[in-house]
Amino acid sequence: MSTAPEPTSDPDAVVRRGEAHPSRSLWTGRAAILVGLVLLGIGLRYAVTGLSPLLTTVTEELGIGTAGATFIGMLPTLSFGIGGFAAPVIARRIGPESTALVAVVLAAFGALLRPFIGSPAAFMALTFVALLGMGFGNVLGAPLVKKHFADRQASMITMFSLLMQAGATLPAITAIPVANVTSWQISLASWGVLSLLAVVPWLVAVVGERRRGSATAGVEDAGAKTGPKLGLAHLLRSPVALGTALFYATASLNIYAMLAWMPTILQGLGLDEASAATAFSVYTFMTLPMAVVTPLLANKVKNPTALAVVMAAVGPIGYLGIIFDIGPMWLAALVAGLAGGAFPLAIAMFNLRSRTPAGSAAMGGFAMGSGYLIGTLGPLLGGWLFGVTGDWRVPLWVYVASFVPMAIGGIVMARPGRYVEDTRQPAAA
Numbered sequence: 001m002s003t004a005p006e007p008t009s010d011p012d013a014v015v016r017r018g019e020a021h022p023s024r025s026l027w028t029g030r031a032a033i034l035v036g037l038v039l040l041g042i043g044l045r046y047a048v049t050g051l052s053p054l055l056t057t058v059t060e061e062l063g064i065g066t067a068g069a070t071f072i073g074m075l076p077t078l079s080f081g082i083g084g085f086a087a088p089v090i091a092r093r094i095g096p097e098s099t100a101l102v103a104v105v106l107a108a109f110g111a112l113l114r115p116f117i118g119s120p121a122a123f124m125a126l127t128f129v130a131l132l133g134m135g136f137g138n139v140l141g142a143p144l145v146k147k148h149f150a151d152r153q154a155s156m157i158t159m160f161s162l163l164m165q166a167g168a169t170l171p172a173i174t175a176i177p178v179a180n181v182t183s184w185q186i187s188l189a190s191w192g193v194l195s196l197l198a199v200v201p202w203l204v205a206v207v208g209e210r211r212r213g214s215a216t217a218g219v220e221d222a223g224a225k226t227g228p229k230l231g232l233a234h235l236l237r238s239p240v241a242l243g244t245a246l247f248y249a250t251a252s253l254n255i256y257a258m259l260a261w262m263p264t265i266l267q268g269l270g271l272d273e274a275s276a277a278t279a280f281s282v283y284t285f286m287t288l289p290m291a292v293v294t295p296l297l298a299n300k301v302k303n304p305t306a307l308a309v310v311m312a313a314v315g316p317i318g319y320l321g322i323i324f325d326i327g328p329m330w331l332a333a334l335v336a337g338l339a340g341g342a343f344p345l346a347i348a349m350f351n352l353r354s355r356t357p358a359g360s361a362a363m364g365g366f367a368m369g370s371g372y373l374i375g376t377l378g379p380l381l382g383g384w385l386f387g388v389t390g391d392w393r394v395p396l397w398v399y400v401a402s403f404v405p406m407a408i409g410g411i412v413m414a415r416p417g418r419y420v421e422d423t424r425q426p427a428a429a
Contacts, residue, residue, distance in 0.1 A: 026152070032204040033097070033148045037156075039198035040100060040137050041163030046191035047111050047130045048076045048259050049284055050171030053277045054184050055264070061184065062120045066387060072124060073260030073379030077252055077372040079128050083135020084369030088361045091140065096147065096361070097205045100140050104198040106133025111192030115185035133195070138368050142350040143361040153351055154299040161295050161344030165287035167194075168259075168340075172284040176277055230362035230420065240353045240420045243412025244346060244367040247308065250406035251342035252375025254315045254399050258283060258336065260379040265392040266329055269322070275329070283333040287340030294341035295348040307345060308410025315339035316400040323393050323400075342406075349413055354420045363420040 026034065051058065051072070059069050083103075091099040110130025114123050141160045149156040171191050179187035235241040262283060266276035294311070298304045318336025321327060346367060354360040378399070385395040 030148050032201045032208060033144065036097075036100060036198060036201035036205055037141065037144060037160060038163060039194055039201065040104060041141060041160045042167035043104065043107060043191070043194040043198060044134045044137050044164050045168035046171040046194070047107070047127065047134060048256070049168045050175050050188060050191050051127075052259055053172060053175040053263055053280060054179060054187060055260075056273075057179070057184050058123075058188075062118070062123055064120050064123075066383065068120060068124070070380060070383030072127065073256075073383060074376045075124065075127055076131055076259070077256045077376040077378065079131030079372075080135040080138055080252070081369050081371070081373030081376065083132050083137075084139050084365050084367075084372055086369075087136040087139035088365035090136070091143070091361060095206075095209065096140055096144050097202060097209055099136055100144065101199065101202040101206055103133045103136035103140065104195045104202055106130065107137070108133075108192050108195035108199065111195060112189050115188040130192070130195075135368070135372070139361065139364045142347055142364050143357045146351050146354075146357040146360045154295065154348075157299075157348050157351060158292055158295040158344075161291040161347055162288065165291035165340060165344070167191075169281070169284040169288055172277075173281045176274075230359060232366075235362060235366045235420070238420050238422070239412055239415075240418050240422075241363055241366050243409045243415075244349060244353070244363060245370045246409030247312075247342070247406055247413050248346050248367045248371030248409075249374035250312070250402045250409065251339065251346070252372050253378035254339060254402055254406075255342070255378075256375055257378030257382045257395070257399060258315075261382045261392075261395075262333070265322070265382075265396070266333075268386075268392045269325075269329075271329060279330040279333040282330045283337040284340070286334055286337030287343075290338055290341030291344045294345040298345055298348040298352060303414065303416050304345070304349075305411055305414040308414045309407050311339060311342040311345055312403050312406035312410055316403045319396045319400050323396050346413070353413070353418065356421065359420045 055069060055072070058064070059072075064072070087099060087103075090102070094102075107130050110126040110128070110133065114126035114130065117123060117126065141164075142157065145153055145156045145160060175187050178190060263273075263276040263280045266279055267273060271279070294307065297307055301307070315336050315338075318332045318334070318339070321332030321335060322329065326332065347364070350360045350364045350367070354363050381398055382392075382395040385398065386392055388394075
């Protein structure tokens with residue numbers, strides 16, 4: 001009996017074995033794409049995590065009240081949700097490389113200007129612009145890897161996820177020290193330089209595609225020529241897409257609530273600003289090792305269901321530590337921060353549970369779009385429940401309860417043998 005695997009029947013195994021395409025040099029013919037992906041990945045979170053430690057200072061300086069601060073806390077998930085739905089549509093029309101260029105231009109424009117306008121409305125509007133660009137970039141990573149690095153998907157997705165998490169952690173760590181040395185405006189604007197630098201490789205990539213006469217082919221590679229066009233009706237019938245969206249929604253509800261409120265929550269429970277910032281830095285730092293661990297595990301194991309359930313559980317366990325004041329707060333933040341692996345896991349699943357770049361883009365757009373829009377409730381619920389009760393433990397209990405839907409979504413998402421291009425009906429034998 002033959003034990004040789006079928007090279008195309010199981011995309012999971014193809015990615016795990018690296019057999020999808022013959023391996024070639026990492027740089028050959030794709031240097032601009034590689035540099036662009038590095039700068040894109042590391043520039044997808046700084047507009048959120050670089051603001052959180054400074055939120056009290058910013059709101060005081062600009063005269064923004066609790067309602068305005070709550071709205072700012074909602075902006076990341078709202079912007080990422082809109083960007084998630086829009087990015088696959090735009091990429092199908094102009095190509096994923098051109099869409100990436102649009103993404104970094106929007107991020108640079110909003111991030112570099114928002115601290116210096118001096119108007120609360122302008123600050124919020126430019127924050128939305130920056131985050132919308134980052135929302136485009138969230139979706140583009142997986143299909144760009146599937147298109148340009150099909151010979152090394154596991155390592156490239158791991159790299160992209162790690163850079164994304166590094167781009168979340170470093171701004172949180174440096175925000176207050178940089179503000180103390182310079183000003184809060186310089187601290188907020190400094191990370192926007194990354195997005196400005198990213199314009200160069202993506203411009204080169206777009207020009208290179210067009211010189212090869214493949215601007216249209218680039219759109220087709222991300223769409224019709226490498227897979228069917230997957231509309232909303234199909235995605236709503238796909239258990240994989242629905243499970244991934246539910247998993248992503250509850251992950252974003254939790255994580256963006258913490259990114260918006262954790263320093264404030266900890267200060268409200270008695271920590272000083274510096275100690276709260278330290279715990280928050282630990283929380284965001286834990287996304288770095290998890291960005292390496294979760295994609296590698298997802299690509300190594302045949303059934304990542306247990307991994308998905310663990311990602312759903314660690315956040316609530318950390319919140320319970322905060323609620324009951326178990327140990328130092330940085331330890332509770334560390335445990336909760338392990339949930340940062342949920343996003344890299346989902347991004348890995350975009351490719352592991354799709355057969356084509358079109359499927360990866362559609363699944364990513366649907367999961368991130370719907371997931372982030374639902375996740376907007378996280379910061380909103382936190383601000384509203386605290387305003388009503390005056391006790392930060394009340395929203396924390398709501399976040400603890402979110403384990404149930406997140407675990408259910410993770411189980412459906414991770415089930416082996418199903419792909420987003422498939423329908424609910426079983427294929428003919």
